[in-house]
Amino acid sequence: MSNSHSTKAALFYEYSPEDGDVFGRGRRERIEGLTCLYPNVITGLNFDQHANALADVEVIFATWGIPSFDDHHFDAMPNLKAVFYAAGNVKSFASPLIKRDIKLIGAWDVNAIPVAEMCLSQMLLSLRGYFRATRNYANLNTHEAKSFPRSGVFGETVGLIGLGKIGTRLRNLLAAFPIKVIAHDPFLTEKRAVELKVEPVSLNEIFERSLVISSHIPDLESTIGTLNGSHFKTMRDGATFINSGRGAQLVEEDLIRVLQGRPDITALLDVTFPEPPPSTSELWSLPNVVISPHIGGTVGDEAVRLADCMIDEYERWNAGKPLNYQITADVFHTMG
Secondary structure (H helix, E strand, O other), X not given: OXXXXXXXXXXXXXXXXXXXXXXXXXXXXXXXXXXXXXXXXXXXXXXXXXXXXXXXXXXXXXXXXXXXXXXXXXXXXXXOOEEEEOOOOOOOOHHHHHHOOOEEEEOXXXXXXXXXXXXXXXXXXXXXXXXXXXXXXXXXXXXXXXXXXXXXXXXXXXXXXXXXXXHHHHHHHHOOOOOEEEEEOOOOOHHHXXXXXXXXXXXXXXXXXOOEEEEOOOOOHHHOOOEOHHHHOOOOOOOEEEEOOOHHHEOHHHHHHHHHHOOOOEEEEOOOOOOOOXXXXXXXXXXXXXXXXXXXXXXXXXXXXXXXXXXXHHHHHHOOXXXXXXXXXXXXXXXX
């Protein structure tokens, strides 16, 4: 590898710092200290203005808003060797890089931390009957609002659908509580189930046995519509369904029908399909639905954690050490 200070690098993104400045709080300066950094941030809109100055770029540091490169981008950057992506999902731009054997390293595992934390908070509140009780309280105005079975956080069963980065981090957070965790993932091996201390079960069992279900199904063509009415109608009395994955992985019309007839159950949806739902969607008006505007990911002060991960990976790459977060073709095809 070349000496780090002689490595030509550039920042690529088109992302408002309002939700957290990924390269703020000294992170951009740290990159400048490790590389010869091009002074301007490059976007899809200004690329052509700077293209003639990017021929020596070997490394890109990027976050949300990096364009999907085509031949004219690669022609302008013939020496590009690696892209360090300080964000999560790489689906929109990864393929051309991987096909050209340009290393792609992503902070998707670090970006899973806040999603798992949000799901944990929703699960703990759900186990106390919080969401059902609050909507009952608004109608009854008495403490009769909490007169239904509420298990609390002791020995209850929760179900995880998908044990990728987010599902795995959530399971590890749940280890701090006396909760039984069951899981469904078609790629879950017996060995990994033992390591994670989860009971592998069918998708139907997840809904039949869990008081809280958290879906982390990957966003793939093959998983669209995986969850439907046959699952939702078997939910336990007072159960909660949490979706922080993607909206297309469930049949929303089926969920709506079940929610209409089951005021005891709750749906907490940080994602829908489309986002946001149409103004005519009953998801907006059903009292047992809480929709949030896709807020589960990294935000605010958490953002620099993504940059730190990628800067550390750059130093490993520059030193010729194995990478921890490289997205190979095999990894990419399993990512949601």
